[in-house]
Amino acid sequence: MAQRATKRQVNRLPPEQRIADIMRSAREVFTEKGYSESLISDIAERAGVVEGTIYRFFENKRDLLQRVAEAWYIEMMEASEPGFGAVQGEWNRIHYVVYSHLDAMQRDPGLARLVFHELRPDPHYRSTRLFELNRAYTRRIPEIVREGVARGVFRADVSSSLVRDMVYGAIEHRTWAYLRNEGEFDLETTAREITDVVYGGMLLPRAPAEAPRDEILARLDLLTQRVDAVARQLGS
Known part of the structure; x- marks a missing residue:
């Protein structure tokens, strides 16, 4: 009697796990090769799946990049949220936000480049979920x-949205060479300098501090001496 052929068992992962594997592989390939040089076949090979599996979960390569960038923003928010609540004082809170964002860019320059160069210039960017995530991410400033x-720490005429744009604009400009692989930046120094400029520019002007009592008495004594000297000259 002919022996029945046995079917090879296929390890079927849950869809959530399969999507996570594909996105992790896509993130690696995109950051290594850039968007234009990355192929779906490269990502499929890295994830250990056939190309058709990727198209089951993602419309195309652009959709996959969009989802990878969205996941990055969610990671950054989840990483910074717990510590922010414990920070007190306006300078410290601004510094925390600036430092956290600079740190994320220093750790993942490839993803930052993809967002700045590939996704944000898209004419439909403002209607995407990534745009909404960016608004949520930058709301702290x-x-x-x-x-x-x-x-009563900052001036009442300060525009909060303008300050937000200044903070993140400054971060992008200070890290531009780094993202282009043309230089480095010092995380601590850059975070402190940006914070100092932004914080100092918003401070409410303070009235001059009152002179110490001894200083006032010394000035009065000097004035009295001068008046006496003038009086003696006039009487002589």
Whole structure:
């Protein structure tokens, strides 16, 4: 009697795990090769699947890049949220936000390049989920500004949205050479300098401090001596 052929068992992963594997592989390939040089076949090989499996979960390569970038923003928010609540003081809170973002860019320059060069220039960017995630991610700076104004630390005429744009614009400009593989930046120094400039520019002007009592008495004594000297000259 002919022996029945046995079927090879296929290890079927849950869809969530398969998607996670594909996105992890896509992130690696995109950051190594850049978007234009990355192929779906490269990602499939890295993930250990056939190309058709990728198209089951993602429309195309662009959709896959979009999802990878969204996951990165979610990672950054989840990493920074726990520590932010424990930070007190406007300078410290601004510094925490600036430092955290600089640190993320220093650790993942490839992803930062993809977002800046491939996704943000897209004419439909403002209608994407990535745009909404970016708004949520950058909301801390306007919150700090509004709270500082309410507490009498910052000027009332400060635009919170403008400050947000200045902070993230400064970060992008200071890291531009690094993202282009043309130089480095010092994380600690850059975070402190950006924070100092932004914080100092918003401070509410303070009235001059009152002169110490001894200094006032010394000035009065000097003035009295001068008046006496003038009086003696006039009487002589």
